[in-house]
Amino acid sequence: MAVNLKQLAELLGLSQTTVSRALNGYPEVNAETRQRVLQAVRETGYRPNRAAQRLATGRAFSIGMVMPIAPGIDSDVHFGEFLAGLAEEAVKHDFHFVLNPSAPEDEEVTFRRLAASGNVDALFLAYMRANDPRIAMLKSLSIPFLVHGRSIGESRDYPFLDIDNTSAFYDAARLLIQLGHQRIALINGPEYLTFSIRRQKGMLRALTEHGLTLDEALVEHSLMTDEHGYRSMQRFLQHAQPPTAVLCSSTVLALGAVRAINQAGLKIGEDISLIAHDDVLPMLKPENFSVPLTTTRSSLRAAGARIATRLIGGILKRGDYPEQELWRAELIVRASTGPAPQK
Amino acid sequence: MAVNLKQLAELLGLSQTTVSRALNGYPEVNAETRQRVLQAVRETGYRPNRAAQRLATGRAFSIGMVMPIAPGIDSDVHFGEFLAGLAEEAVKHDFHFVLNPSAPEDEEVTFRRLAASGNVDALFLAYMRANDPRIAMLKSLSIPFLVHGRSIGESRDYPFLDIDNTSAFYDAARLLIQLGHQRIALINGPEYLTFSIRRQKGMLRALTEHGLTLDEALVEHSLMTDEHGYRSMQRFLQHAQPPTAVLCSSTVLALGAVRAINQAGLKIGEDISLIAHDDVLPMLKPENFSVPLTTTRSSLRAAGARIATRLIGGILKRGDYPEQELWRAELIVRASTGPAPQK
DNA sequence: ACGGATATCCAAAGCGCTTTGGGAGGAATC
DNA sequence: GATTCCTCCCAAAGCGCTTTGGATATCCGT
Numbered sequence: 001m002a003v004n005l006k007q008l009a010e011l012l013g014l015s016q017t018t019v020s021r022a023l024n025g026y027p028e029v030n031a032e033t034r035q036r037v038l039q040a041v042r043e044t045g046y047r048p049n050r051a052a053q054r055l056a057t058g059r060a061f062s063i064g065m066v067m068p069i070a071p072g073i074d075s076d077v078h079f080g081e082f083l084a085g086l087a088e089e090a091v092k093h094d095f096h097f098v099l100n101p102s103a104p105e106d107e108e109v110t111f112r113r114l115a116a117s118g119n120v121d122a123l124f125l126a127y128m129r130a131n132d133p134r135i136a137m138l139k140s141l142s143i144p145f146l147v148h149g150r151s152i153g154e155s156r157d158y159p160f161l162d163i164d165n166t167s168a169f170y171d172a173a174r175l176l177i178q179l180g181h182q183r184i185a186l187i188n189g190p191e192y193l194t195f196s197i198r199r200q201k202g203m204l205r206a207l208t209e210h211g212l213t214l215d216e217a218l219v220e221h222s223l224m225t226d227e228h229g230y231r232s233m234q235r236f237l238q239h240a241q242p243p244t245a246v247l248c249s250s251t252v253l254a255l256g257a258v259r260a261i262n263q264a265g266l267k268i269g270e271d272i273s274l275i276a277h278d279d280v281l282p283m284l285k286p287e288n289f290s291v292p293l294t295t296t297r298s299s300l301r302a303a304g305a306r307i308a309t310r311l312i313g314g315i316l317k318r319g320d321y322p323e324q325e326l327w328r329a330e331l332i333v334r335a336s337t338g339p340a341p342q343k
Numbered sequence: 344m345a346v347n348l349k350q351l352a353e354l355l356g357l358s359q360t361t362v363s364r365a366l367n368g369y370p371e372v373n374a375e376t377r378q379r380v381l382q383a384v385r386e387t388g389y390r391p392n393r394a395a396q397r398l399a400t401g402r403a404f405s406i407g408m409v410m411p412i413a414p415g416i417d418s419d420v421h422f423g424e425f426l427a428g429l430a431e432e433a434v435k436h437d438f439h440f441v442l443n444p445s446a447p448e449d450e451e452v453t454f455r456r457l458a459a460s461g462n463v464d465a466l467f468l469a470y471m472r473a474n475d476p477r478i479a480m481l482k483s484l485s486i487p488f489l490v491h492g493r494s495i496g497e498s499r500d501y502p503f504l505d506i507d508n509t510s511a512f513y514d515a516a517r518l519l520i521q522l523g524h525q526r527i528a529l530i531n532g533p534e535y536l537t538f539s540i541r542r543q544k545g546m547l548r549a550l551t552e553h554g555l556t557l558d559e560a561l562v563e564h565s566l567m568t569d570e571h572g573y574r575s576m577q578r579f580l581q582h583a584q585p586p587t588a589v590l591c592s593s594t595v596l597a598l599g600a601v602r603a604i605n606q607a608g609l610k611i612g613e614d615i616s617l618i619a620h621d622d623v624l625p626m627l628k629p630e631n632f633s634v635p636l637t638t639t640r641s642s643l644r645a646a647g648a649r650i651a652t653r654l655i656g657g658i659l660k661r662g663d664y665p666e667q668e669l670w671r672a673e674l675i676v677r678a679s680t681g682p683a684p685q686k
Numbered sequence: 687a688c689g690g691a692t693a694t695c696c697a698a699a700g701c702g703c704t705t706t707g708g709g710a711g712g713a714a715t716c
Numbered sequence: 717g718a719t720t721c722c723t724c725c726c727a728a729a730g731c732g733c734t735t736t737g738g739a740t741a742t743c744c745g746t
Contacts, residue, residue, distance in 0.1 A: 347701095
């Protein structure tokens with residue numbers, strides 16, 4: 001059924017060498033010959049045997065990821081979404097995964113073992129923290145890696161894909177300020193993660209630029225579950241001077257926040273404005289909220305796919321991808337934002 | 344650094360054949376010789392090259408899974424937990440994953456392609472539905488597979504690992520009945536999934552046995568997020584005759600339910616009793632609830648690990664695992680259950 | 687017309703393992 | 717004592733690819 005290189009070569013009256021070279025884009029093969037080979041591949045459905053390629057090249061054609069497991073950093077819906085993007089792209093290129101669950105304290109050992117095992121060609125790193133020690137470690141490991149997010153306080157000379165969290169929340173906060181809001185709250189992700197830090201920073205910058213301050217009592221950090229969003233919002237609303245607007249680091253958090261707001265009998269977009277960051281989770285579309293949500297949008301799945309593309313491209317030495325990418329989130333205005341209520 | 348078979352054989356003054364056989368448990372090698380080989384492996388840290396093994400044996404040493412992606416079946420916290428168990432075990436045996444995200448309507452094609460690709464030795468199947476057509480399809484695919492959960496209405500001749508959902512919720516419901524509860528509600532998972540169906544069945548059986556009925560208005564099916572738990576519970580409490588006890592299909596659902604109960608000013612374990620199924624999520628321990636939860640417990644991560652063990656054992660033809668396993672969930676009584684309130 | 691590029695192709699040697707097909711030597715059988 | 721049978725081991729042939737080190741033919745300038 002499945003043909004191999006030898007048979008294909010025979011069929012074409014060529015040597016395996018030439019066919020192999022034609023397929024792998026080497027220059028020393030006639031253009032016309034290459035076309036013939038490609039045509040034959042199409043007709044026979046030839047697919048190179050990955051095991052043989054692995055053995056011959058020493059490459060693993062697979063990417064490793066250390067999956068954090070620990071109370072409190074339980075993988076949530078965002079993890080699945082990201083993984084879907086990563087996997088979808090990987091499978092297209094016939095790449096495998098080595099998923100290595102690891103408690104944070106064992107991570108270093110895990111990374112080292114993974115890199116030394118020869119089972120992966122590249123590593124993927126996420127859940128970045130400030131001054132993240134894993135970056136220096138990975139640099140020393142002589143295996144390509146790619147970071148989702150960025151550290152803070154580290155030198156910037158490592159490959160990453162991140163979204164511009166600072167700008168996203170700067171833009172969001174500025175919009176609220178322009179609408180007249182003066183007391184703006186923040187329901188953020190875990191405080192040790194850099195995206196949370198940057199979002200707060202962006203928000204703070206917008207406030208400062210307009211002579212406003214960020215009340216510490218109006219900032220909450222937590223896991224990104226709607227339960228936490230709910231509780232945070234409730235706390236804000238019990239404040240002596242409750243906020244007239246709130247920024248949420250995820251639509252999941254917003255879900256809880258919205259519930260708390262409704263419960264308090266307030267109207268979203270009128271009594272209180274809300275902007276959430278939208279990772280484009282299929283389950284939770286901002287336009288489907290009872291009051292459609294204004295969001296800063298950047299698809300997490302797309303990020304996963306892009307990371308897979310870059311990682312694989314790097315391994316195959318195909319394509320030329322930028323080392324560092326900073327995606328700008330779109331600010332999409334829907335109905336959850338409105339002018340600040342008059343006192 | 345890393346030794347290979349040839350070097351190891353030289354070191355021992357044996358042939359590669361013998362060393363290979365010693366390692367793979369073939370009988371035609373002297374016990375003493377085998378010990379020598381094993382000792383040398385320990386000393387040198389020899390690890391067989393998987394790529395070479397793959398090529399020589401034709402086995403892939405990896406397991407495939409189709410990851411469902413679609414609105415509404417968004418991977419949730421349970422998925423991550425299960426995956427962690429699966430991956431943890433797989434990595435021990437140096438097995439890879441081929442994660443193939445797929446929309447439900449493309450699943451069949453995806454499975455076929457995966458099986459035909461030769462990239463995986465076995466497939467893993469989850470999120471079982473009643474009369475699930477995927478089972479018959481996988482049977483026809485001549486590739487080993489293992490099901491997490493069970494279908495309903497299919498012949499039972501396929502390998503699975505499931506927990507005894509019926510008994511779990513039967514036991515839970517019976518306990519509540521013995522405590523005097525007559526109106527018991529159910530906050531269940533998606534209605535098309537078999538675990539939901541079985542749990543409801545178990546609950547119904549207990550009720551019927553005691554001359555009670557299940558009020559349809561006291562049954563809710565939904566995704567297992569705390570938001571849904573909250574809403575479901577709220578609906579129950581607004582009922583003309585609210586339940587005095589409730590069964591939840593997950594601690595995540597229970598989280599929302601508890602919030603609704605608290606909000607209504609009711610006391611858990613007194614005004615209303617609650618039993619949840621506990622998948623042993625590290626993030627959400629039933630003993631850490633403000634009122635510790637009575638649960639039916641079965642670790643999802645352990646199930647993942649067990650499935651990996653069986654799948655890998657089958658591929659390597661090592662060990663002898665039962666084809667079908669039905670794990671009994673433990674009923675653990677904590678403070679969320681108490682006698683039915685007197686009217 | 688001739689040495690040297692240049693373009694195009696090939697034979698064969700691995701990559702590191704498994705597995706087939708023996709083979710030597712001692713024990714058991716007659 | 718010859719024959720058969722185990723036991724334990726080995727040499728060598730793949731598995732299907734990549735890659736090295738030519739080989740051949742064509743083309744160039746001079």
